[in-house]
Amino acid sequence: MDSQGVSAAGFVLVGGRSRRMGRDKALLELEGKPMFLRIAELVQPQVKEFMLLGSAAGSATGSAAGSAERYARFGIPVVEDQYPAMGPLGALCTGLKISSCDWNLFFACDLPHLRRRIVAMLLERARHTSAEAVVPRVRDRWQPLCAAYHRSCLPAMEAAIHRGHDLSIRGLLPLLRVEVLSPDSSDDLRAWEEMFANTNTASEWEKEQRGTGR
Numbered sequence: 001m002d003s004q005g006v007s008a009a010g011f012v013l014v015g016g017r018s019r020r021m022g023r024d025k026a027l028l029e030l031e032g033k034p035m036f037l038r039i040a041e042l043v044q045p046q047v048k049e050f051m052l053l054g055s056a057a058g059s060a061t062g063s064a065a066g067s068a069e070r071y072a073r074f075g076i077p078v079v080e081d082q083y084p085a086m087g088p089l090g091a092l093c094t095g096l097k098i099s100s101c102d103w104n105l106f107f108a109c110d111l112p113h114l115r116r117r118i119v120a121m122l123l124e125r126a127r128h129t130s131a132e133a134v135v136p137r138v139r140d141r142w143q144p145l146c147a148a149y150h151r152s153c154l155p156a157m158e159a160a161i162h163r164g165h166d167l168s169i170r171g172l173l174p175l176l177r178v179e180v181l182s183p184d185s186s187d188d189l190r191a192w193e194e195m196f197a198n199t200n201t202a203s204e205w206e207k208e209q210r211g212t213g214r
Contacts, residue, residue, distance in 0.1 A: 006127040008103040010047035010119075011095045012036050013088060013145065015055035015067050015081050025199065026109035027070070035199070036109040040076060042116045046123060048101055052078045053091040088145060089157060089167045096154040108145035110199045118195055121181060122148040131179035136196060143196045144169040147181075 014026040014036050026036035036052070044050040054067020068078045079098055083090025088108075095104055103126045105119065118136070125134040126148045135147040156175050160166065183192040 006103055006123050007048045007101050008046075008105055008123055008126065008148070009095070009099040009101040010043040010050045010105045010107070011053050011091075012039050012043070012107050012109055013091045014052045014071060014078075014109050015091060028110075028199075030112050034074075035112055036071075037074060039107050039109065039111060039114055040074075042114060043105065043107065043119050044076075046116075046119050047105065049099070050076065051095075051098075052076055053081060053095055053106075054078045055081050055084060083161055086161050087167050089161060089169050089172070092149065092169065093154060093157045093161060096149065096151050096157070099151065102151050103148055104151070105148050106145060108198060111146060111196065112199055113194045113197055114146065115195055118146065125179060125181060126150075129179045131177040133173070133176050133178045134181050135173065135178050136181040138193050138196050142170050142173060144173065146196055 012026075027034045029035075030038065040050065040052075052067065052071055054071065066080070068080065071078050079094060081091050082094045082097065086093075092106055095106060103123075105122055107114065122134055132150045132153050133147060136143040153176055156172060160172050160175075166172075183189060
């Protein structure tokens with residue numbers, strides 16, 4: 001359970017298609033550990049409940065197994081996306097619907113430089129904010145898959161899914177009350193930016209393994 005005074009659930013999204021990578025990004029190992037598991041170990045001790053958000057269908061990278069089968073050996077609950085083919089927005093809706101907590105933290109599976117401090121900062125801001133979401137922003141770019149969302153976001157998210165023409169989480173943020181998570185004045189800005197860097201392609205993964213992707 002977190003020490004920041006807010007009861008929250010945590011989720012890692014592992015149901016992506018990983019088309020650009022060519023294999024399941026979440027299971028790529030960095031320093032001997034799958035990327036999703038590195039994130040899970042940062043988040044799980046700080047939240048009330050923790051789950052993986054996956055898909056029932058096989059991946060686009062050749063695996064016929066759904067997420068529950070691929071991740072069963074790790075002993076972490078896997079929840080099937082209730083909005084298949086709706087991208088990350090569908091996964092967020094699923095998490096908000098099943099969560100027993102008002103506040104919910106969502107993380108992409110491919111954040112190799114994520115730090116425990118970001119999780120603590122999200123929880124601390126959620127504790128005090130009157131906003132519906134706490135979302136980091138790096139320069140002018142939102143980071144919606146390393147963010148905290150209140151369950152009150154669900155109606156707007158479901159409405160976007162039903163409209164169907166724009167499933168971008170960034171496009172939805174103007175419809176929500178959002179508090180920006182910014183670095184402290186003492187933070188190294190380059191290190192702050194690195195914490196939100198994704199690994200999307202095979203070439204980026206090769207650089208990451210060589211230690212040149214940071």
